[in-house]
């Protein structure tokens with residue numbers, strides 16, 4: 001059975017699994033990232049972004065975000081984020097812990113997005129020594145509510161960040177879905193738009209495990225390897241985290257996976273919008289649909305075994321599509337909702 005709780009419910013995509021097996025069949029290799037697979041994937045990521053960036057691999061997104069932010073901040077600094085940001089709501093204080101105390105300053109914003117004005121308001125609120133000095137602005141792309149920052153929106157935020165001497169971090173747990181949705185080159189929504197560090201999500205896109213931390217500003221990566229090691233994020237058999245990336249990067253499988261998830265979300269949204277009792281809450285642009293279902297319908301769906309979250313975002317049910325979500329699953333799910341709604 002397939003579910004809509006999270007794209008991390010899905011398994012490993014065949015291409016990533018094949019690369020993992022190939023790496024396993026290739027004999028002994030140096031450990032801790034000095035292997036040929038890791039070197040090759042780092043080069044491929046540099047090629048992908050068309051720039052000479054520093055690339056690191058970690059086990060999960062919480063580590064990627066927390067350690068990347070920690071490398072941008074001193075303990076007395078602060079990080080500006082949206083109030084729904086994963087770093088604020090779902091990382092158990094990881095960014096604060098690994099930075100030794102950097103405070104997250106949250107802003108509200110429609111559609112899960114920060115705006116230049118919201119950032120400006122936080123930066124100019126205070127200028128005294130008693131306030132944690134803003135040092136980073138972080139964007140989630142695609143956002144926690146399934147929307148996407150446009151190239152112009154990122155550029156505008158990076159411009160204000162530059163004016164206010166803030167670094168720009170991007171939580172790209174679903175970066176692929178954003179690139180697919182915008183149909184832009186990945187550089188256009190990262191370093192060419194002013195992003196300094198990207199946490200490039202692999203897990204939700206079809207990897208078994210692992211995210212890449214990509215420093216476009218290479219100076220910021222100084223000592224990052226030590227930070228990873230200290231945090232328990234330096235894999236000794238690193239090739240088994242890195243090699244599966246080859247499966248995603250070859251033939252743009254990462255984009256194919258993302259486009260598929262996005263298309264399934266579009267299908268879900270279209271079918272839900274046609275049910276009068278259901279309200280789609282945001283305009284879905286990536287692979288998530290948020291919808292208000294009558295409570296008895298949501299309860300009945302759960303009773304039938306469907307899994308989906310209700311606590312993420314700003315209310316409603318979050319229905320997340322993955323790289324392998326089947327059209328028939330979306331059709332069956334939405335047919336059941338329609339039938340349940342019609343029942344008095």
Ligand SMILES: *Cc1c(COP(=O)(O)O)cnc(C)c1O
Pocket residue numbers: 060061062063065086087140143144171173174203
């Ligand atoms: C899934 C996710 C992460 C990473 O979460 P982990 O469970 O730590 O891998 C980070 N940011 C966002 C927006 C996510 O959805």
